Amino acid sequence: MSDRRALLRWLTAAPAGLALVNLASAAAGAQDSGARNTSPQPASGAVIPNLVGAEQIAMLVYPGFTALDLVGPHFFFACLAGARVHLVSTQDNMEPVVSDLMLAVQPTTRLADLSETPDVVFVPGGSAGTLAAMRHEPTLAFLRTHGRAARVKTSVCTGSFVLAAAGLLEGKQATSHWLARESLAAFGATPVDARVVHDGDTITGAGVSAGLDMGLAVVEALRGRPYAQALMLQAEYAPQPPFVGGRPENTDPAITQMLRERSQFRASAEVIAAERR
Amino acid sequence: MSDRRALLRWLTAAPAGLALVNLASAAAGAQDSGARNTSPQPASGAVIPNLVGAEQIAMLVYPGFTALDLVGPHFFFACLAGARVHLVSTQDNMEPVVSDLMLAVQPTTRLADLSETPDVVFVPGGSAGTLAAMRHEPTLAFLRTHGRAARVKTSVCTGSFVLAAAGLLEGKQATSHWLARESLAAFGATPVDARVVHDGDTITGAGVSAGLDMGLAVVEALRGRPYAQALMLQAEYAPQPPFVGGRPENTDPAITQMLRERSQFRASAEVIAAERR
Numbered sequence: 139m140s141d142r143r144a145l146l147r148w149l150t151a152a153p154a155g156l157a158l159v160n161l162a163s164a165a166a167g168a169q170d171s172g173a174r175n176t177s178p179q180p181a182s183g184a185v186i187p188n189l190v191g192a193e194q195i196a197m198l199v200y201p202g203f204t205a206l207d208l209v210g211p212h213f214f215f216a217c218l219a220g221a222r223v224h225l226v227s228t229q230d231n232m233e234p235v236v237s238d239l240m241l242a243v244q245p246t247t248r249l250a251d252l253s254e255t256p257d258v259v260f261v262p263g264g265s266a267g268t269l270a271a272m273r274h275e276p277t278l279a280f281l282r283t284h285g286r287a288a289r290v291k292t293s294v295c296t297g298s299f300v301l302a303a304a305g306l307l308e309g310k311q312a313t314s315h316w317l318a319r320e321s322l323a324a325f326g327a328t329p330v331d332a333r334v335v336h337d338g339d340t341i342t343g344a345g346v347s348a349g350l351d352m353g354l355a356v357v358e359a360l361r362g363r364p365y366a367q368a369l370m371l372q373a374e375y376a377p378q379p380p381f382v383g384g385r386p387e388n389t390d391p392a393i394t395q396m397l398r399e400r401s402q403f404r405a406s407a408e409v410i411a412a413e414r415r
Numbered sequence: 416m417s418d419r420r421a422l423l424r425w426l427t428a429a430p431a432g433l434a435l436v437n438l439a440s441a442a443a444g445a446q447d448s449g450a451r452n453t454s455p456q457p458a459s460g461a462v463i464p465n466l467v468g469a470e471q472i473a474m475l476v477y478p479g480f481t482a483l484d485l486v487g488p489h490f491f492f493a494c495l496a497g498a499r500v501h502l503v504s505t506q507d508n509m510e511p512v513v514s515d516l517m518l519a520v521q522p523t524t525r526l527a528d529l530s531e532t533p534d535v536v537f538v539p540g541g542s543a544g545t546l547a548a549m550r551h552e553p554t555l556a557f558l559r560t561h562g563r564a565a566r567v568k569t570s571v572c573t574g575s576f577v578l579a580a581a582g583l584l585e586g587k588q589a590t591s592h593w594l595a596r597e598s599l600a601a602f603g604a605t606p607v608d609a610r611v612v613h614d615g616d617t618i619t620g621a622g623v624s625a626g627l628d629m630g631l632a633v634v635e636a637l638r639g640r641p642y643a644q645a646l647m648l649q650a651e652y653a654p655q656p657p658f659v660g661g662r663p664e665n666t667d668p669a670i671t672q673m674l675r676e677r678s679q680f681r682a683s684a685e686v687i688a689a690e691r692r
Contacts, residue, residue, distance in 0.1 A: 159594070159677045185669040206650070209486040209518065213623065216516035225518065234511060234521040239493035241486065241502065244511040244519035295651075316651055317436070333655040345651025346490065350624060355657045367660040368670045373483070374572075374593055374622025376661030377654035378610040380632045383644040384653030392462040393645045400436045 159372055186368055188361040190220040196256040196284070198300075199245055200228040200277065202267015205237040207294040210349030211260060214357045217369050221360075226252060228277045238264045249280045258356065259288040263295025263315060263346070269406050272303035281306060292341045292356055294349040299407050301342070302327055303414070310337040315345035316386055317397065321404040324411035347384075350375060436649055437496070463645055465638040467497040473533040473561070475577075476522055477505040477554065479544015482514040484571040487626030488537060491634045494646050498637075503529060505554045515541045526557045535633065536565040540572025540592060540623070546683050549580035558583060569618045569633055571626040576684050578619070579604055580691070587614040592622035593663055594674065598681040601688035624661075627652060 195215050197208060216223045227235050227245035234242035259281070264271075271277050281304035285291055293301050298314040301307050302325035312327045313319055313335040322329045334355045335342050341359070343352030354375070358366040386394045472492050474485060485502075493500045504512050504522035511519035536558070541548075548554050558581035562568055570578050575591040578584050579602035589604045590596055590612040599606045611632045612619050618636070620629030631652070635643040663671045 159674045185667070185673055204490070205486050206490040209482050212518055213481070213483040213516065216518070223517070234519075239490065240500070240523075241489055241493070242511075242521035244521065246517075333653075334657060345649075347627060347650045347652040347654065351655055351657055358657065363658060364667065364670065367658065367666055368674065370656065370658075370660040371663070371666045371670060371674060372622075373624045374661060375624040375656055376610075376665075377624065377656070378628055379647065379652055379654070380611060380628055380635065381640060381644065381647075383647040384651060386648070388653075389644055389648045390462070390641065393641065393648060396462055397436045397645065397648060 186364045188365055191218060191361060193218060193221040193258060193360060194254070194256040195221055195223045195258040195260070196226050196252060196288075197223060197260045198226050198228060198249075198262070198271075198277070198280075199235040199243055200264075200267055200271045200274070201236055202238045202270065203235065203262045203264045204295060204346055205239060205241040205243065206346050207262035207264070207297060207349050208237075208243070210347065211292075211294065211353030211356065213373055214350075214353035214366075214369050215258070215260075217372065218357065218361065218365075224252065224256070228271065228274060238267060249276050252280075252284065255284045255287040257288060258290045258292065258360070259285045261293040261297035261300045262349075263293070263297040263299075265296070265401075265403055268296045268299060269403070269410065271300050272407070272410050278304045288339075290339050290341060290356060290359060292343075292352060294343040294352055295345045296403060296407075298322060298327075298342045299325070301340070303410060306340070307342075310340055311335050312337065312340065312342040313344050313348075314342065315403075317345070317401045318403045318407065319344075321407045321411070324408045325414075350377075463641045465642055468495060468638060470495060470498040470535060470637060471531070471533040472498055472500045472535040472537070473503050473529060473565075474500060474537045475503050475505060475526075475539065475548075475554070475557075476512040476520055477541075477544055477548045477551070478513055479515045479547065480512065480539045480541045481572060481623055482516060482518040482520065483623050484539035484541070484574060484626050485514075485520070487624065488569075488571065488630030488633065490650060491627075491630035491643075491646050492535070492537075494649065495634065495638065495642075501529065501533070505548065505551060515544060526553055529557075529561065532561045532564040534565060535567045535569065535637070536562045538570040538574035538577045539626075540570070540574040540576075542573070542678075542680055545573045545576060546680070546687065548577050549684070549687050555581045565616075567616050567618060567633060567636060569620075569629060571620040571629055572622045573680060573684075575599060575604075575619045576602070578617075580687060584617070584619075587617055588612050589614065589617065589619040590621050590625075591619065592680075594622070594678045595680045595684065596621075598684045598688070601685045602691075627654075 225245045227248050236242045295315045307327035311330045319329045383389050502522045504525050513519045572592045584604035588607045596606045660666050
């Protein structure tokens with residue numbers, strides 16, 4: 139267990155910004171990890187304002203979350219120099235949290251350990267695990283208090299249904315995975331068919347891969363466009379899907395129909411909405 | 416530790432395909448997790464051939480890997496019904512492997528435990544950790560034997576430099592992160608400025624986010640385009656970056672220059688190439 143504890147200490151103590159390029163290395167007086175060049179770096183504030191911040195970012199992880207929903211925005215958030223990203227387990231323990239596709243992520247803290255309201259609260263999507271999170275009272279209580287008070291409330295995919303179950307989307311425009319989106323209406327939200335939907339301080343993303351677009355939108359909101367464009371270049375985010383698709387409108391209708399028939403998410407979410415009334 | 420062991424047993428025993436929609440639920444005679452509808456599903460083989468396979472997919476995880484490089488393709492690979500995805504630690508132990516941005520992933524196995532050659536071998540990128548992996552003899556030995564023999568050898572971002580250090584890109588066309596790509600030439604490869612580069616059974620992707628495009632290309636190679644398009648729709652992969660950028664050509668030159676000045680990856684990789692000669 140001592141290895142485990144050392145790992146956790148490191149995860150919770152380490153600063154953000156150790157990717158291929160550390161934007162703030164000059165501002166913070168530090169060099170890139172792996173640096174060989176010790177000549178002074180030019181000041182970067184003129185090119186990128188808000189180079190160092192101090193945001194507290196809480197990313198919820200619950201059993202059955204979709205890892206790509208989490209890791210898309212995590213790349214951008216964790217590259218925010220000076221920010222602190224918390225991977226917040228909804229479980230009582232600090233065991234790795236297993237995703238819907240069997241990728242287990244080590245949390246850095248638990249819901250109950252976050253006593254101060256973070257600047258950003260993020261919820262990933264999933265399927266059966268998301269439906270369970272929509273009924274998980276400690277998760278809902280956290281969102282009703284710290285989630286509501288956070289400067290930015292954000293989600294990807296069916297994560298918006300967890301925000302909705304906590305009452306955070308009432309009267310708001312929001313999006314979700316195309317298979318589920320319309321059922322946001324059962325929670326008092328107005329579903330919008332868009333990649334990223336801003337409604338005040340609430341920023342929701344569409345299905346799974348929309349977390350990259352949502353993540354950049356949140357970085358822009360926190361630090362401005364030049365910072366977001368620097369991270370976009372660092373992620374080489376100039377997507378080129380190898381063939382057409384990704385939307386019901388541009389996919390073989392038989393494939394779209396097959397996915398629709400096999401998803402019970404909407405029906406189950408609407409049962410939860412009815413229970414709340 | 417018993418919780419740990421139970422987790423590992425579950426991770427290594429669970430089948431793929433538990434995402435929002437399980438494409439093979441009819442073929443495998445199983446229902447979606449969270450299913451309520453118990454009516455029989457229509458046969459799907461007519462819409463999507465190769466609905467169930469048996470690929471063994473080895474995704475390497477080394478200290479300092481970039482999590483988004485791994486998790487982009489992982490989504491697509493782990494949705495391949497019947498396939499088995501191994502998260503292969505290059506470390507001697509089974510502790511979570513910490514990414515460059517402090518996201519720790521639980522491996523499901525170790526290099527030494529994989530006795531049979533997998534169908535697919537994948538290497539993610541990173542920075543200082545990737546340079547260390549390029550000198551890590553057990554990693555290189557695995558790639559020289561099982562990597563070379565695998566049906567598909569693939570990488571994202573600077574992961575191609577680990578393939579290169581093992582000699583797998585000699586005489587081949589390949590890509591990498593835009594900041595590093597040209598130095599692939601020092602390892603006998605021909606750098607190509609493209610999102611995804613196919614050279615025979617070697618499929619390399621550009622920087623970080625290119626793992627989504629690469630992942631779909633690999634799924635198409637393994638199961639054909641209809642399966643890949645079904646997963647593209649499941650991931651709602653119809654990217655819409657919220658502003659222009661992602662390439663040196665469409666980003667403020669001052670930002671591009673700042674990133675170039677702060678990366679020592681190329682210089683360090685070329686030192687490793689020189690050591691090998």
